[in-house]
Amino acid sequence: MEILVPILTAAVRSGTPILYATLGEIVTEKGGILNLGLEGIMLLGAYAGFAVSYSTGNPWLGVAGAFCVGMILGLVHSFICVTLKGNQVVSGLAMTMFGTGASSILGRDYVGVTIEGLHRFPIPLLSDIPVVGPAFFRHDALIYCSYGLVVFLCWFFTSTRQGLYLRATGDNPRAADAMGISVARTRYFYTMIGAGIVAVGGAHMSVAYTKMWAEHMTAGRGWIAVALVIFAIWHPARAAFGAYLFGGVEAFQLRLQAAGTTIPAPILMMLPYLMTIAVLLFISIRKGKGIIFGAPAALGLPFFREERD
Amino acid sequence: MRLSLKVEPRLETSRLLGLMIPVLSLVSALAMGAVFLHFMGVSPAKAYSTIVRASLGDAYGISETIVKAIPLTMVAIAVMLAFTMLIWNIGCEGQIFMGAIAAAAAVRYCFVDNRLVMFAIMFVLSGIAGGVWAAIAGFFRAKWNVNEIITTLMLNYVAINFFNYFIYGPWRDPTSLGFPMTPLFPDTARLTCYCGTRVHAGLILALLLPLVFWVVLRFTRWGYEIRVMGENPKAAGFAGMSYVKNVVLVMFISGAIAGVAGMCELSGLQGRLQAGFSGGYGYTAIIVAWLARLHPVGIILVSFLLGVLLVGSETLQIVMRLPVSSMLVLQGLILFFVLGGEFFRKFRIRIVTGGGHRASPEALKEGE
Numbered sequence A: 001m002e003i004l005v006p007i008l009t010a011a012v013r014s015g016t017p018i019l020y021a022t023l024g025e026i027v028t029e030k031g032g033i034l035n036l037g038l039e040g041i042m043l044l045g046a047y048a049g050f051a052v053s054y055s056t057g058n059p060w061l062g063v064a065g066a067f068c069v070g071m072i073l074g075l076v077h078s079f080i081c082v083t084l085k086g087n088q089v090v091s092g093l094a095m096t097m098f099g100t101g102a103s104s105i106l107g108r109d110y111v112g113v114t115i116e117g118l119h120r121f122p123i124p125l126l127s128d129i130p131v132v133g134p135a136f137f138r139h140d141a142l143i144y145c146s147y148g149l150v151v152f153l154c155w156f157f158t159s160t161r162q163g164l165y166l167r168a169t170g171d172n173p174r175a176a177d178a179m180g181i182s183v184a185r186t187r188y189f190y191t192m193i194g195a196g197i198v199a200v201g202g203a204h205m206s207v208a209y210t211k212m213w214a215e216h217m218t219a220g221r222g223w224i225a226v227a228l229v230i231f232a233i234w235h236p237a238r239a240a241f242g243a244y245l246f247g248g249v250e251a252f253q254l255r256l257q258a259a260g261t262t263i264p265a266p267i268l269m270m271l272p273y274l275m276t277i278a279v280l281l282f283i284s285i286r287k288g289k290g291i292i293f294g295a296p297a298a299l300g301l302p303f304f305r306e307e308r309d
Numbered sequence B: 001m002r003l004s005l006k007v008e009p010r011l012e013t014s015r016l017l018g019l020m021i022p023v024l025s026l027v028s029a030l031a032m033g034a035v036f037l038h039f040m041g042v043s044p045a046k047a048y049s050t051i052v053r054a055s056l057g058d059a060y061g062i063s064e065t066i067v068k069a070i071p072l073t074m075v076a077i078a079v080m081l082a083f084t085m086l087i088w089n090i091g092c093e094g095q096i097f098m099g100a101i102a103a104a105a106a107v108r109y110c111f112v113d114n115r116l117v118m119f120a121i122m123f124v125l126s127g128i129a130g131g132v133w134a135a136i137a138g139f140f141r142a143k144w145n146v147n148e149i150i151t152t153l154m155l156n157y158v159a160i161n162f163f164n165y166f167i168y169g170p171w172r173d174p175t176s177l178g179f180p181m182t183p184l185f186p187d188t189a190r191l192t193c194y195c196g197t198r199v200h201a202g203l204i205l206a207l208l209l210p211l212v213f214w215v216v217l218r219f220t221r222w223g224y225e226i227r228v229m230g231e232n233p234k235a236a237g238f239a240g241m242s243y244v245k246n247v248v249l250v251m252f253i254s255g256a257i258a259g260v261a262g263m264c265e266l267s268g269l270q271g272r273l274q275a276g277f278s279g280g281y282g283y284t285a286i287i288v289a290w291l292a293r294l295h296p297v298g299i300i301l302v303s304f305l306l307g308v309l310l311v312g313s314e315t316l317q318i319v320m321r322l323p324v325s326s327m328l329v330l331q332g333l334i335l336f337f338v339l340g341g342e343f344f345r346k347f348r349i350r351i352v353t354g355g356g357h358r359a360s361p362e363a364l365k366e367g368e
Helices: A004-030 A038-056 A059-083 A088-109 A132-136 A141-159 A161-171 A173-178 A183-209 A221-231 A236-258 A265-269 A271-287 B015-039 B044-056 B059-084 B092-109 B115-144 B148-168 B202-219 B221-231 B233-238 B243-270 B281-291 B296-319 B324-346 B361-367
Strands: B003-009 B347-353
Touching: A004 A038, A004 A132, A004 A141, A004 A161, A004 A183, A004 A221, A004 A236, A038 A059, A038 A088, A038 A183, A038 A221, A059 A088, A059 A183, A059 B324, A088 B281, A088 B324, A141 A161, A141 A183, A141 A236, A161 A173, A161 A183, A173 A183, A183 A221, A221 A236, A221 A271, A221 B148, A236 A265, A236 A271, A265 A271, A265 B148, A271 B115, A271 B148, B015 B044, B015 B281, B015 B324, B044 B059, B044 B296, B059 B092, B059 B202, B059 B221, B059 B243, B059 B281, B059 B296, B092 B115, B092 B148, B092 B243, B092 B281, B115 B148, B115 B243, B202 B221, B202 B243, B202 B296, B221 B233, B221 B243, B233 B243, B243 B281, B281 B296, B281 B324, B296 B324, B324 B347
Parallel strands: none
Antiparallel strands: B003 B347
């Protein structure tokens, strides 16, 4: 138990950026839009969060800034995918390239600078529970927000009218259209909100986790999040489980390196990526071929509303 | 009078439009890029003129552009080949690394002092390494429908870490003063360079491959099969073509091409494994393949164009102190605009008046 607690704590801390990214992508994909640009959005979110925190001294403004940047990127993606009916995979790749490049140009003056960032804020009483307390309730407030977001999204998707409209748009846009829901408007809205959440994940890395900016600091977490959405079968609570699992693997390999293991660092660093493949393989074999349960049926397909004269 | 825009599908795209759209996409992406660079505190005029001068300004610049275009062409063919079956090979970057590792292993462990034999060994091993790396993802995709975009991408990170393992660990040159690199290859394992430039014999492969695959895809039975399978896997299944077998095969060939591109880059250019071995050719090649609309011969042309950008970005790093990855902004924008261009290829926009009837000159006059 004594060894487990620090690993669990670290798992939650390093899993949170992935969790935000996964939740954002779930929101986007529920509406039927596939956004593969998470890596780029996270990087620009991390940059925006850092830059705004640095210049205003207020990390929460940084998080808000990251959310806005994410929304703008989501707007671009939905313009291409919804209005221009472009290929969603290519648009996502373009977003990744653009975000990686733009964040490295914009962030070139911030390399090596540190900020105070978000402080740890143990929740009284809850943080005294053995094991669970230190693992979940001795973090920064942005991590607590992610717990709230998981609960909110679970409720929102299944128990609200708006959530139903969103799912209808992703599962059967033609039926949603017949119900009087604007497919285009719904997809625009949730792609933007989703991208905003993804960017907050990036901001968590720079504002709360590392408290600094570095080029390519997300190191593939955006892509891991894309895989986790499938692992989570589009369910927010399972997404949290998956994200902490990955956070745990990362924390574990860092701890092994720090402990001076004989296993070379590059081999240990392969772990999260190999695990992503293993997880994806496991899910796909178990579900068999065909439609994976929970996947929005119209995911990745543009919607053509027939013109009526 | 009310005016509105009406979007309707085009039945056919004229040849002129087909050529104009990529050019216009590229021009608008560069214009948009200029705006972005300006807001990021970089002078676009200076950046663009530096790029052009460095890559096209003199014979040396042009030769450097060709050096970049060689791996780009080869890898774009790899991307294109997988995509004829609607399989995304985003993992070329990793396959390049695996090819390079295999080639280096060949030189290290089975060195033959005969250029022809040495290259035969390196060629085969790097092809197998890259091919197997891609075929893994292909097999998972064909057999269990595992998303190949994610698996190929994850395998990139695995391959790069594998590469790092060798250059930081067992293969590190003891005389390199701690720099992560292997010893320089002997001359027998180096490709010939032409005219005193760094343009190496990989050029021949880069020019041959597109032609070979153009012929294969157009005129052979197998080429026809995989094109059908890409468009309609079900129908192909009924016709007795094996989907799993062909996906694995196509991914193997695709990966093998990327692996061989890695070998050419290694023995033609760098001569040793070292950190930062491939500057994202695997990703840039995706743009090449798309901008060329998956046409093998178009790929040669577009590779040269993007070679200009890559040479430019290296110069920008020195002259304007921009990070190497900054040119990804332009690459991303080009992809965005290519997608935008696709829209105008497939649809036309008409201005409609009033109740949605076609706007005729008479109707316009009446409206006034």
